[in-house]
Amino acid sequence: MYLDIPRKFGPIIHQAQQTAKEVFRPISRKYDRAEHSYPKELDMFATIMDGMNDGSLNGGAGAGKLARSGNGSGEGNRNGTNMNTVLGLTEVCWGDVGLALSIPRQGLGNSAIAAVANEEQLKRFGKTWAAMAITEPGAGSDSAAIRTTATEDGDHYLINGEKIFVTAGERADAVVVWASLDRSLGRAAIKSFVVEKGTPGMTVERLEKKLGIRASDTATIRFENCRVPRENLLGDPEISVDKGFAGAMQTFDNTRPVVAAMAIGVARAALEKTRDLLDSAGLDLDYRLQGWNQPAAVRELHLLEAELEAARLLTLRAAWMADNGQPNSKEASMAKAKAGRVGNAITLRCVELSSSIGFAETELLEKWSRDSKILDIFEGTQQIQLLIIARRLLGKSSAELK
Incomplete structure (x- = not known):
C-alpha cells in the first residue's frame, strides 16, 4: 500500500x-441555530456535483460495492470509488458534518x-x-434484533414497524x-x-432535536401495512441460513470507512484552528523540540495530531x-473505531486547549465537538x-462471542 495520495x-x-471553505463554512453556524431548516444553498451545489462527478463527492452514492471494486486477486493496485469518497468526504466535513449529510x-x-x-x-x-432506516426503539447497536417485518402479499411486501434516528428521513x-x-429465522x-x-403507510412521526449535526434532519418513521413492490427488495430475496447476515453487513463494510472519514475531517478542522490560536498566543509550535521541552498545550497538540494520522x-x-x-x-471496523473515538476526543480537547475561545460561539470549535460525537455512535458504536x-x-x- 502506497501512502501517497494518487494524483x-x-x-x-x-x-x-x-x-467546504466557500459553501459550507459560511452557513455552518446559521443552520446549527436553525435546526430542521432545509439548507437551500445545497440544491444548486448538488446539481453542480451531479454534472461534474456523477454525485460521488459524499459517502452515500460514492461508496461502491466491494465485490465490484476490484478483482480480488491481489494483483495490481486499484484506487477507485471508495477511495474517492473517503478523500472527498474528509475535506467536505472539514467544512460541516451536518451539511455534508444533507447534500441531496x-x-x-x-x-x-x-x-x-x-x-x-x-x-x-x-x-x-x-x-437509511435501521435503528429501532428496541434495536440499536445490535442490528440483528430488528423487529420490523416484511410480509409477502402477492407482488408486494407489507412492512410494519418503527424506525428511529433516520438521517435525512424527512x-x-x-x-x-x-x-x-x-x-423465527433470525439474522x-x-x-x-x-x-x-x-x-401509503409510511409516516414521519417526528424530527429529533439533537446535540450536533443540527443541519441534518433526523426522523422517526412509522410503517403500517406499507405496501412495497417485490422488486424494491435489494439483492437476493432468498433466505440463506448458511450465508446468514453477511449480505446485509456488506453495507457497513462500505459505510464505516465513510463515517471514519467524516470524523477525520471535523477533527482536522479543530486541530488546525487550535494550532492557529496557540500560534497567535506566541507559543512555539515547531516539531524540533522534545515533548518534555515544550509547553503542555503544544505537546498535547502534537499527540493529537499523531492520533489523527493513525486514524487517517x-x-x-x-x-x-x-x-x-x-x-x-475487520479493517472497516478498525477505522471506524479509531476515527470515531479519537475524532471526538480531539475536538473536545481542542475546546479545552482554546479555553474560553473554544467554549464560545465566536468560533466553531464548540460546534465541532458536538458534531463529532455522533460519528462515534452511528454505523455501530465504539463497543460494537x-x-x-x-x-x-x-x-x-x-x-460464540457476544
Missing part, C-alpha cells in the same frame, strides 16, 4: 476543499443500494436520494428500510427494502481494500466495532 484524486480533493442524493441509504443492489436496481435508484426521496422476512431473514417517499491511515487502508476487492470487515474486530481476529461467530 488523479487531486481535482476531487481541491473541489471538496473549495466547497447523497444519503447513507445510497451506500446500502450500492452495496447490495442488482444491476437493474442500481439503474432505477441511482439518482434517488435515499436515507427530506430524502426514499428510505432503505431493514426488515425481517421471518423473525438470515433480514433484508433491506427501498421505500419511496409518499408510499486506517481509513485509507479500509477504502483501498474495498477498491481492490479484498474483504475489509471492538466486538466485531475481536470476532474477526479470533475467528468467532456472533453466537
Whole structure:
C-alpha cells in the first residue's frame, strides 16, 4: 500500500476543499441555530456535483460495492470509488458534518443500494436520494434484533414497524428500510427494502432535536401495512441460513470507512484552528523540540495530531481494500473505531486547549465537538466495532462471542 495520495484524486480533493471553505463554512453556524431548516444553498451545489462527478463527492452514492471494486486477486493496485469518497468526504466535513449529510442524493441509504443492489436496481435508484432506516426503539447497536417485518402479499411486501434516528428521513426521496422476512429465522431473514417517499403507510412521526449535526434532519418513521413492490427488495430475496447476515453487513463494510472519514475531517478542522490560536498566543509550535521541552498545550497538540494520522491511515487502508476487492470487515471496523473515538476526543480537547475561545460561539470549535460525537455512535458504536474486530481476529461467530 502506497501512502501517497494518487494524483488523479487531486481535482476531487481541491473541489471538496473549495466547497467546504466557500459553501459550507459560511452557513455552518446559521443552520446549527436553525435546526430542521432545509439548507437551500445545497440544491444548486448538488446539481453542480451531479454534472461534474456523477454525485460521488459524499459517502452515500460514492461508496461502491466491494465485490465490484476490484478483482480480488491481489494483483495490481486499484484506487477507485471508495477511495474517492473517503478523500472527498474528509475535506467536505472539514467544512460541516451536518451539511455534508444533507447534500441531496447523497444519503447513507445510497451506500446500502450500492452495496447490495442488482444491476437493474442500481439503474432505477441511482439518482434517488435515499436515507437509511435501521435503528429501532428496541434495536440499536445490535442490528440483528430488528423487529420490523416484511410480509409477502402477492407482488408486494407489507412492512410494519418503527424506525428511529433516520438521517435525512424527512427530506430524502426514499428510505432503505431493514426488515425481517421471518423473525423465527433470525439474522438470515433480514433484508433491506427501498421505500419511496409518499408510499401509503409510511409516516414521519417526528424530527429529533439533537446535540450536533443540527443541519441534518433526523426522523422517526412509522410503517403500517406499507405496501412495497417485490422488486424494491435489494439483492437476493432468498433466505440463506448458511450465508446468514453477511449480505446485509456488506453495507457497513462500505459505510464505516465513510463515517471514519467524516470524523477525520471535523477533527482536522479543530486541530488546525487550535494550532492557529496557540500560534497567535506566541507559543512555539515547531516539531524540533522534545515533548518534555515544550509547553503542555503544544505537546498535547502534537499527540493529537499523531492520533489523527493513525486514524487517517486506517481509513485509507479500509477504502483501498474495498477498491481492490479484498474483504475489509475487520479493517472497516478498525477505522471506524479509531476515527470515531479519537475524532471526538480531539475536538473536545481542542475546546479545552482554546479555553474560553473554544467554549464560545465566536468560533466553531464548540460546534465541532458536538458534531463529532455522533460519528462515534452511528454505523455501530465504539463497543460494537471492538466486538466485531475481536470476532474477526479470533475467528468467532456472533453466537460464540457476544
